Amino acid sequence: MAIIINLDVMLAKRKMSLTELSEKVGITMANLSVLKTGKARAMRFSTLESICVALDCQPGDILEYNRDK
């Protein structure tokens, strides 16, 4: 898919683990892992908002469009 999720990049920037993010946003590790590995088909606005709040970032920092993929 042409949409890439840069969750691992943002986690590294904020020096936060996936477990910590999972606790903060209330999403299971399994679902966050699906998101991180790019297997997700869609993302709810509420999830995006929670992640943006937890990582103190913009949606554009997490989502990226790559025309070549």
Next chain:
Amino acid sequence: MERFIAPLSIKIIYVLNEIIFWLFSLVLVGAIVFSVVILAGGLKNDLQLHAGLPIAFNSDATGFIMAANTAYDVQIVEAYGKLHFINTPPYIAKRFVITMLFACGIMFFILFTIRMFMRNVRKGLIFEYKNIRLLRRLSYILLGFWGFTKLYSWMMMKFVVSKLHIGTVEFSNQYQNFNYLLIISLFIWALSHIFIVGQKLREENTLTI
């Protein structure tokens, strides 16, 4: 993930299917033992074979029915029944036994497939690819069974009824109708396609975070 609690209807169907499946398994074992005895020539001419006769017959005999203190004349027409071979010769018995085994085998396969499907549904695994395969399989088996009933009727007509002479009974050319098997088969086939859509939607939902 939330634990799936099967609704009462699913539980009832599951239990009924389990009972029917295990009872039919016993019947199948009995049929296999019986077939081995017949094919080995165990019963010789003593077998009192009752073979299903899917050809309609009319009886010449008339009777009456009592209704409102009045007797009305009636006659049995377009009836279906069974043919009783008194002291069946082994070569006829063997042919019917093979047919019976084939029919029992198909029935067992149908019940087994329904059992697998119901087990999955009871566990909450509904819109899964394995269920779609089971539904398709069930639809094809039912279609095959419908074909078998047509073939059996045709063979009974050609090889049995055409040579049958029973004084007061007259056979027609009308076969017993098993077309409901074809309708059920088509319905299950359509259901499998509905399940394909359901599986795609479930997958979309699961992968929406």
